[in-house]
Amino acid sequence: MNFLIIAATFLLMEGFTWCVHKYVMHGFLWSLHRDHHDHSTDPPLEKNDYFFVIFAIPAIALMYYGSTQNFNYYFYIGIGITLYGMSYFFVHDIFIHQRFKILKNTQNPYLLAIRRAHKQHHKHLGKEHGECFGFLWVPVKYFKMYFNKKK
Template sequence: MTALAALGITLATFGFMEFWAWFMHKFVQHGPLWFLHRSHHVRHPHPVERNDLFFIVYGALSAALFITGDNGGRWWFWVGVGIACYGTVYFFVHDVLIHGRLRFWKKSQNTYLRALNMAHKTHHKTTGRDGSAEFGLLWVSPKYLELARERQSKIKKREIKNE
């Protein structure tokens, strides 16, 4: 397997995972597996929630692809790398930045990350299985990017005015 092919498979898998995460979230987690995902939509004092089982499933899938992938010699090893990379980004953006499950990354002033946060907050306005919007993670609707830009602009204007 060439380095270019390995990189291509990894990046394609990473990109596909955004679509897959959206699809699973909208039609499976807010569908037949709501009994697991529900824990993510309600406040609770526990550091772990049933919804975390999804991380275990994708982690196990990725590990199985690594183990059987002949140390990078088989194409599916690189699919496992793409899944693992997406899972890592998902963890840091969703669990750490948006939900603050680990307190080392404070809210960002980055327009894109603020837009992601706004979209996710919109998703969590509905605590039930039905009626939610914004199911993706890394792709954000342009309307949230515009809102984030407007808020950043207002903050900057206030800062200048207070100087």
């Protein structure tokens, strides 16, 4: 049962992330997210990185509270959120934005589709007219770009 709670939380985080990215990061907290779209400088840390802390706080609180309640479901929800955050960091910061230079030359269609969708998101420098706000779910048209090349 605990594994199901973790897996369900991880999957639900994609929808939550899409909403937060579209309506919060490209909305009232654009002041923190703007530098992520502005590529005129390439600092090691961006204001956008505060979102890692913002999203870690509820996960830590849930794990702490759940651990004090005999490791109830709150703990496992916190684990699911944390695993999603770790996945986000690996795919977004390491793979897509190459903060660490690994997986640069992948030929994996799924990873290439994620990278393409994210580039499509970043073509808009302002907070309006954005697209591709998700993270792990990629619109089918980006998959087709890479699968059709193989034919």
